[in-house]
Amino acid sequence: xxxxxxxxxxxxxxxxxxxxxxxxxxxxxxxxxxxxxxxxxxxxxxxxxxxxxxxxxxxxxxxxxxxxxxxxxxxxxxxxxxxxxxxxxxxxxxxxxxxxxxxxxxxxxxxxxxxxxxxxxxxxxxxxxxxxxxxxxxxxxxxxxxxxxxxxxxxxxxxxxxxxxxxxxxxxxxxxxxxxxxxxxxxxxxxxxxxxxxxxxxxxxxxxxxxxxxxxxxxxxxxxxxxxxxxxxxxxxxxxxxxxxxxxxxxxxxxxxxxxxxxxxxxxxxxxxxxxxxxx
Numbered sequence: 196x197x198x199x200x201x202x203x204x205x206x207x208x209x210x211x212x213x214x215x216x217x218x219x220x221x222x223x224x225x226x227x228x229x230x231x232x233x234x235x236x237x238x239x240x241x242x243x244x245x246x247x248x249x250x251x252x253x254x255x256x257x258x259x260x261x262x263x264x265x266x267x268x269x270x271x272x273x274x275x276x277x278x279x280x281x282x283x284x285x286x287x288x289x290x291x292x293x294x295x296x297x298x299x300x301x302x303x304x305x306x307x308x309x310x311x312x313x314x315x316x317x318x319x320x321x322x323x324x325x326x327x328x329x330x331x332x333x334x335x336x337x338x339x340x341x342x343x344x345x346x347x348x349x350x351x352x353x354x355x356x357x358x359x360x361x362x363x364x365x366x367x368x369x370x371x372x373x374x375x376x377x378x379x380x381x382x383x384x385x386x387x388x389x390x391x392x393x394x395x396x397x398x399x400x401x402x403x404x405x406x407x408x409x410x411x412x413x414x415x416x417x418x419x420x421x422x423x424x425x426x427x428x429x430x431x432x433x434x435x436x437x438x439x440x441x442x443x444x445x446x447x448x449x450x451x452x453x454x455x456x457x458x459x460x461x462x463x464x465x466x467x468x469x470x471x472x473x474x475x
Contacts (some may be wrong), residue, residue, distance in 0.1 A: 196229035196257050213385045216449050219252040220420040222442070224261060227428060229394050229435055231462025236343060238375075238459040239266045241298065241378025244273040247309065248285045249410065250448035253455065262296055265459060268342075269300040273398045273439060274307025274354065274379030283324055290328035294417045297363070302330045306324040306349045307379035307399065309445065311359070314419050326407025333377065335361040337369055344465045346372030355380040356399070356417070362390050373464050381424070384431045395436035402426035402440030406452030426453070 228265055241262065253261075270293055276286060293302060313321055325332055340347050348369045353359035360383055365376075374392045381397035400413055403425055408451020413420040419438075428442050440456035 201256075206257075206266070206394050209234065210376055211461060218289035219250075219444055219448055219450050219455060221454050222253055222261065223440070223456050223457060225458045226461070227437060227458060228461045228463075231465045232461075232463065236345065236464045237348065238300075238342060238373075238462045238464060239268045240271055240375075240462060241265070241267045241269070241272045241293075241296070241463060242273060242396050242437070242458040243293075243437055243442055244379075244396075244439035244456075245274075245275040245307070245401055245443055245445070246289065247275055247279070247441065248277040248282045248289075249279055249442030249447050250445065251442070251443035252448065253315060253442065255288040256291055258289065259292040259295055260455075261457065264408075265296075267296050267298045267459070269349075270296070270298045270302040271375075271377050271396050272304035273377055273396050274305050275309040275398065275441070275443075275445075276307075276321065276325075278309040280313065280320075283317075283320055286324050287328060290325070290330065294329055300342070303338070303349050303351065303377060304330045305377045305379055306332070306334065308354050308356045311354060311357050321404070333362040333365075335359070337365060337367070339369075339372065347464065348372050348374045350374060350376045352376060352378040353381040353384075354378075360386075362387065373462075373466060375462065376436075380417070381436060382419050384436050385418055387434075388432055392434055392436075393466055394460070395434070396439070397461070398439040398441050399437060400425045400438060400452035401445065402438075402456070403454050404441075404446075405457060407420060428458075 334353045337350040352365045375394040376395040380399045442455045
């Protein structure tokens with residue numbers, strides 16, 4: 196009886212692990228609308244987060260095929276590309292696939308806590324690889340683009356969980372226009388009462404990755420988890436922010452109660468400021 200029980204338990208465990216691995220291939224494409232739906236005054240943003248190229252179950256070609264028919268103006272990459280030197284060569288094929296999408300306003304990225312596992316020349320190699328393939332990396336800084344006469348501030352705030360965030364530097368010289376924030380750890384929003392944004396994109400939590408029965412292991416990852424904000428669209432202090440579930444996995448390449456995510460955001464550029472200020 197003991198032998199039969201153990202054999203059955205091992206079979207059940209094997210089936211569960213196999214199912215959890217298959218979940219990593221079941222990529223969800225979420226489409227989110229923020230603000231008024233004005234077709235000629237919107238920014239179509241593709242967000243990818245937490246690629247974790249050590250454990251990713253979608254190929255560059257598969258990623259391109261999923262997205263090639265979508266209208267994409269700007270690509271936002273919200274951190275945690277990889278954390279091993281040996282994985283850096285896996286990154287260029289994904290970046291080349293994204294460049295083929297021809298986002299008119301380019302690709303922007305912030306780094307995450309796993310990226311900072313790399314040190315010195317290895318971190319610089321990751322950064323150089325991203326820049327070499329057309330990605331603008333924002334580390335507590337911002338860039339301004341102009342879309343149909345409306346200024347859009349892309350504000351990249353460095354990783355909060357590793358204490359690299361500097362809100363003052365990130366917002367330096369930001370005045371009028373739409374304010375789009377990219378950051379990795381969404382817990383940052385709890386410290387942004389005095390810093391306005393129209394929309395904030397983040398990742399970090401992987402939607403729990405293994406949620407059985409709940410994502411108890413995330414509790415140590417900050418206050419937002421205890422507020423039951425681990426994925427999807429939320430607001431804080433009246434400002435909307437989004438937590439992407441990530442495209443790759445960390446630790447073990449399995450998912451339970453979560454799915455890898457690609458997010459397409461349609462952000463209205465008609466805000467109270469841009470609507471009321473003819474100079475904007």
